[in-house]
Each structure stands twice: as structure tokens, then as C-alpha cells.
Amino acid sequence: MELWDARDLHGNKTGETLVRGEEVPAGRWHLGVHIWYINAKGELLVQRRSLRKKAAPGLWACSGGSALRGETSEMALVRESEEELGITPDVSRSVRFLSYMSEDCITDVYIVPWEGDAASLRLQEEEVMDAKWISQEEMRSLIGRETVFWQYRYLELLLRFLRDEYSRVFPAE
Numbered sequence: 001m002e003l004w005d006a007r008d009l010h011g012n013k014t015g016e017t018l019v020r021g022e023e024v025p026a027g028r029w030h031l032g033v034h035i036w037y038i039n040a041k042g043e044l045l046v047q048r049r050s051l052r053k054k055a056a057p058g059l060w061a062c063s064g065g066s067a068l069r070g071e072t073s074e075m076a077l078v079r080e081s082e083e084e085l086g087i088t089p090d091v092s093r094s095v096r097f098l099s100y101m102s103e104d105c106i107t108d109v110y111i112v113p114w115e116g117d118a119a120s121l122r123l124q125e126e127e128v129m130d131a132k133w134i135s136q137e138e139m140r141s142l143i144g145r146e147t148v149f150w151q152y153r154y155l156e157l158l159l160r161f162l163r164d165e166y167s168r169v170f171p172a173e
Contacts, residue, residue: 003069004030011099011106017069024104031067032107033076034152036097037087037114042162043133045118047084049150050129058129060142061150066105073108085131086122087114097161098154109154111162136162 006016006028018030037045044062051057063084067076074091081087094112101107118131134142136159142149143156152158 002066004066005069005071007031007106020066029101029104029106031071031073031076032105033064033067033073033080034107034109035063035077035081035089036109036111036158037063037089038111038162038166039113039115039133041133041135042166043135044139045085045114045131046134046139046149047123047128048130050125050127052126056150059150060148062152064107073110077108077110077112081112084124084127087116089114097158100154109158111158111166 002020004018004020006014006018006025007030008014009027009029011029011031014028016028018024018028024030039045046060047063048060049056049058063081065076065080065084067073068079071079073096074094077094078089078091081089089112094110097109097111099106099108118133121131123129123131139155140159143151
């Protein structure tokens with residue numbers, strides 16, 4: 001049983017506990033994370049969701065998931081990355097790009113620099129069936145292709161940020 005901290009409109013913990021799979025009460029949300037890995041070539045790491053997933057089986061997506069009870073979004077970023085891909089991200093180099101609310105979740109969206117070979121990742125079979133680097137142009141071409149790629153409401157904003165602001169936020173080392 002997966003337990004979450006209930007959050008109020010401002011993202012503050014309420015002291016209540018939510019259970020995955022049960023209805024989230026009105027006026028309450030749980031915390032989630034989306035993780036976009038980017039390499040020095042500006043490519044984004046995407047993963048193909050397992051066919052066993054209830055939501056969007058087989059679609060390409062970013063990494064991420066829900067924060068467990070007691071976790072911050074940064075802790076969830078690390079746990080989800082390690083579980084799904086075998087990556088231990090450097091949180092100090094990550095940027096929380098934005099936060100947004102949906103019906104029952106407040107999602108923190110992170111951009112994380114990472115240099116690595118997608119073929120060498122340790123994929124969690126229950127969650128992920130493949131992973132690959134794609135260019136930002138390829139990402140742009142996936143917008144609107146609902147049978148191929150998870151349609152995040154912020155994709156255009158993410159791509160514009162990467163085009164216009166990335167080098168300022170993540171200067172070359």
C-alpha cells in the first residue's frame with residue numbers, strides 16, 4: 001500500500017494521509033514529480049512506460065512519480081530516478097522548472113543535467129520497458145501524438161525554456 005501526505009492548496013502538508021488508488025478528497029492533493037534529464041547535447045532522456053501500467057501503457061514519457069509519505073519533492077526525485085532508471089541524480093544541480101496543479105496532484109517538474117548512456121540504465125521492468133535520448137526537435141514533433149507520447153501540458157514551455165534559458169541556468173563547466 002502506497003501512502004502519501006495530503007497537501008492543501010498551497011502545497012503544505014495537512015497531517016492527513018492519502019492512499020494510492022483511493023479517491024483524493026476535494027481540497028486535497030498529493031505531491032508528484034516529473035524529471036527531465038538533459039545532456040550536454042541538449043537531448044532529453046525519455047522512457048517508455050511498461051505495458052503493465054494502468055495509465056498510458058507503452059507511451060514515451062519523462063521519469064517521475066508520487067512522493068511517498070514523509071518525502072519532499074527532492075527526495076521523490078532521487079527515489080524515483082533510482083527505482084525507475086538506476087540513476088542517482090545530483091539534486092544540487094537540478095532545477096525545479098515549475099510546479100502545477102491538476103485534479104488531485106501538485107507536480108514539481110525538474111530539469112536535471114546528466115551524462116550517461118541510455119543503453120546502460122538499470123530499468124525497473126514493472127515501470128519502464130525502454131529509455132533513449134531524443135533531440136528537442138524530436139520532442140517538439142511528438143507534441144499532439146497522443147498514441148506515442150504522454151502529452152504534458154507544459155511541453156511548449158519546457159522547450160522554450162531549454163532554448164532560451166538553459167545555458168544561463170546550467171553554464172558549461
